[in-house]
Amino acid sequence: MKILVAVKRVIDYNVQIRVKEDGSGVVTDNVKMSTNPPDDNAIEEAVKIKEAGKASEVVAVSVGEEKAQETVRKALAVGADRGILVKADGSIEPLAVSKILQKIVEKEKPDLVFMGKQAIDDDCNQTGQMLAALLNWPQATFASKIEVKDKSLEVTREIDEGLETIEVNVPAIVTCDLRLNEPRYASLPNIMKAKKKPIEQIMASDLGVDTKPRIEQIKVEEPPKRKAGIKVASVEELVQKLKNEAKVI
Amino acid sequence: MSVLLIAEHNNKELKPFTLNAISAASQINEAVHVLVLGSNSDSVAKSISEVPNVKKVIHVNNKLYENYLAENYSSAVIKFAESYSHIVCSANTFGKNLMPRIAALLDVSQVSDITKVISEDTFLRPIYAGNAFATVKSTDKIKCVTIRPTSFDPAPTSGGSAEIINGDPGDQIELSRFIKKEEIKSDRPELGTARVVVSGGRGMQSGENFKLITAVADKLNAAIGASRAAVDAGYITNDHQVGQTGKVVVPDLYIAVGISGAIQHLAGMKESKVIVAINKDGEAPIFSVADYGLEADLFEALPKFLEELNKLNTIQK
Numbered sequence: 001m002k003i004l005v006a007v008k009r010v011i012d013y014n015v016q017i018r019v020k021e022d023g024s025g026v027v028t029d030n031v032k033m034s035t036n037p038p039d040d041n042a043i044e045e046a047v048k049i050k051e052a053g054k055a056s057e058v059v060a061v062s063v064g065e066e067k068a069q070e071t072v073r074k075a076l077a078v079g080a081d082r083g084i085l086v087k088a089d090g091s092i093e094p095l096a097v098s099k100i101l102q103k104i105v106e107k108e109k110p111d112l113v114f115m116g117k118q119a120i121d122d123d124c125n126q127t128g129q130m131l132a133a134l135l136n137w138p139q140a141t142f143a144s145k146i147e148v149k150d151k152s153l154e155v156t157r158e159i160d161e162g163l164e165t166i167e168v169n170v171p172a173i174v175t176c177d178l179r180l181n182e183p184r185y186a187s188l189p190n191i192m193k194a195k196k197k198p199i200e201q202i203m204a205s206d207l208g209v210d211t212k213p214r215i216e217q218i219k220v221e222e223p224p225k226r227k228a229g230i231k232v233a234s235v236e237e238l239v240q241k242l243k244n245e246a247k248v249i
Numbered sequence: 250m251s252v253l254l255i256a257e258h259n260n261k262e263l264k265p266f267t268l269n270a271i272s273a274a275s276q277i278n279e280a281v282h283v284l285v286l287g288s289n290s291d292s293v294a295k296s297i298s299e300v301p302n303v304k305k306v307i308h309v310n311n312k313l314y315e316n317y318l319a320e321n322y323s324s325a326v327i328k329f330a331e332s333y334s335h336i337v338c339s340a341n342t343f344g345k346n347l348m349p350r351i352a353a354l355l356d357v358s359q360v361s362d363i364t365k366v367i368s369e370d371t372f373l374r375p376i377y378a379g380n381a382f383a384t385v386k387s388t389d390k391i392k393c394v395t396i397r398p399t400s401f402d403p404a405p406t407s408g409g410s411a412e413i414i415n416g417d418p419g420d421q422i423e424l425s426r427f428i429k430k431e432e433i434k435s436d437r438p439e440l441g442t443a444r445v446v447v448s449g450g451r452g453m454q455s456g457e458n459f460k461l462i463t464a465v466a467d468k469l470n471a472a473i474g475a476s477r478a479a480v481d482a483g484y485i486t487n488d489h490q491v492g493q494t495g496k497v498v499v500p501d502l503y504i505a506v507g508i509s510g511a512i513q514h515l516a517g518m519k520e521s522k523v524i525v526a527i528n529k530d531g532e533a534p535i536f537s538v539a540d541y542g543l544e545a546d547l548f549e550a551l552p553k554f555l556e557e558l559n560k561l562n563t564i565q566k
Contacts, residue, residue, distance in 0.1 A: 011377070013512070013513065014512075016380070016512065017377045017380050017381060019381050026376075026377060026381055038494075093358045094349070094358070094359070095352065095353060095356075095357070095358040095359070096358075098353060117494070118494055120377070120378065120493065120513075121376065121377060122376055123361065123362065123375065123376055123377070123378065123493070124359070124361045125345045125349070125361060125362075126348075126349035126352070126359055126361060127349075128349075129319065129346065129347075129348075129349035129350045129353070130349045130350065130352065130353035131353075132319075132350060133323065133349070133350040133351075133352075133353035133354045134353050136424075137424065138320055138424035138425040139319055139320070139346075139350065139425075140425070141319075141345070141346045142342060142345075142346070144487070154428065157342075158342070158487050159342040159343075159430075159488075160341050160342045160343070160441070160488065160496065161430065161432045161433070161488060162430065162431045162432045162433045162486065162487070162488045163430070163431040163487070164427075164429070164430045164431075165428040165429045165430075165431075166318070166425055166426060166427055166428055167425065167426045167428055168424065168425045168426075169423075169424050169425070172424075177494070178477065178481075178494065179480070179481060179487065213358070214357070214358035214387065214388050214389050215358050215360060215385050215386065215387055215388070216385065216386040216387075216388060217383055217384075217385055218371065218383075218384040218385065218386055219383070219384045220376070220381050220382070220383050220384075221381065221382050221384075222380075222381065222382075223375070223379060223380065223381065223382055226519065226524075226538055226540075229524070229536075229538075229539045229540040229541060229542060230540070230541060230542070231531075231536070231541075231542045231543070231544060232541050232542065232543050234543075235543065235545070235550055235553040235554050235557055236557055238525065238541055238543050238554070238557075239554065239557040239558065239561070241541055242502070242523070242525070242541070243561065246502075246523045246540065246541070248445070248501050248502040248522070248523050248565070249445075249469060249502065249558070249561070249564055249565055
């Protein structure tokens with residue numbers, strides 16, 4: 001079984017982002033970038049399945065600018081066998097990303113495609129479901145547990161009401177929740193080894209996919225600031241403030 | 250052209266966030282039609298027909314829709330899509346799972362999780378965990394939009410009498426099967442709609458200690474929330490998680506106990522009307538969004554808080 005894992009390069013989750021003064025987006029120059037956190041879970045799960053002898057190859061793919069190669073390289077350092085970078089500049093919407101991934105799936109013929117359930121930059125939560133639709137594959141979203149069966153997967157999904165378990169036929173798309181596993185750190189020897197693993201570079205324009213945005217971004221603004229609060233000295237004062245000032249209890 | 254809203258329900262009752270989505274839909278266009286895909290779901294279709302903002306209910310009653318399988322649901326929705334300008338549903342785990350599949354089948358670039366309707370094609374939506382807001386305009390012919398339910402008031406539930414018509418099911422897609430749902434039943438108000446939420450974080454140190462939270466929540470008739478750290482540590486189940494990838498809550502009062510206030514947690518609660526933080530680390534980022542901060546050991550502060558609440562003559566419910 002072959003597993004394709006899609007990874008996205010995003011502003012690191014610990015960075016407090018800044019909105020550009022001209023309202024055209026957020027500042028990305030000289031800002032720490034990392035792998036989208038649940039994409040790390042996706043890679044980890046694929047590597048674990050391979051280590052358990054249930055997969056033969058793990059391929060990491062990223063769609064983005066040249067520097068997204070670092071994100072692919074990181075996936076190789078934690079156990080992916082080889083990488084693919086589909087180069088595309090500027091903002092690419094999830095629909096276009098899923099069309100690019102569809103082309104990669106047609107070429108690579110994986111049995112499973114894993115990715116994070118949501119990217120923490122645009123917060124869209126779309127790509128996995130869209131890819132599943134384009135391929136007419138089943139989707140198991142927000143996965144917190146995956147059991148590989150003979151020709152199917154049993155997946156536990158995190159939903160608003162609690163947990164749901166579904167079975168999906170293989171081939172399938174799985175989008176991963178942060179609770180799926182504990183991603184490992186890359187060891188120094190593995191980082192060195194990853195430098196020798198191949199990364200194939202493809203131009204998005206060569207795949208015949210229309211990546212022109214369908215959604216016009218008119219402006220990006222800072223959220224309204226909360227007015228500064230106060231520190232209370234005691235529980236008594238807190239209760240008194242909530243009762244008489246905020247009037248919420 | 251009208252708006253087609255996909256109802257979320259359990260075949261017996263409507264899920265409350267559908268009403269918030271109906272409000273948003275009627276801000277896009279007054280002609281709101283609601284699609285009920287269900288199995289033995291007549292009571293759901295009937296209750297939606299009584300929502301005054303709804304002009305028509307399309308009920309597809311078929312065994313295929315007993316559980317929410319996105320493959321079957323999306324196949325049914327696209328059969329109706331061509332007669333509508335917009336397809337909308339809530340941006341909760343129901344809508345997040347379903348809508349992108351519909352959008353891709355229609356070759357539409359979806360607008361996720363809107364918090365404001367600016368015009369028929371222009372919407373406001375949070376990005377970067379709510380640390381920025383983007384105004385976006387969809388240029389697709391059909392617009393697929395998911396709605397952040399807590400940003401819109403629920404629509405009234407009575408007084409309307411929309412026509413209910415029966416619709417045909419979509420193709421049966423045998424790619425996935427429902428096995429089970431582990432739903433946590435509780436008598437408490439639902440986290441997403443509660444007036445008061447009391448949340449615990451890693452500082453609670455154990456699941457057992459959450460009883461301190463429970464006692465305060467009982468007193469205030471509050472829902473119980475948690476940070477991801479608390480859920481990951483196994484103190485409490487995942488349906489309590491508040492944050493960027495959990496639930497977004499906008500209660501009148503949010504009490505964060507032993508929660509440091511990572512960006513990802515703030516994304517789920519910082520729109521609350523009044524925020525209280527109880528934390529022994531005076532530098533914790535949660536204090537930057539708190540209206541009232543109490544720098545104290547929660548194991549002393551929570552019992553004391555309950556004691557003070559007990560002294561009050563009346564407590565709003």
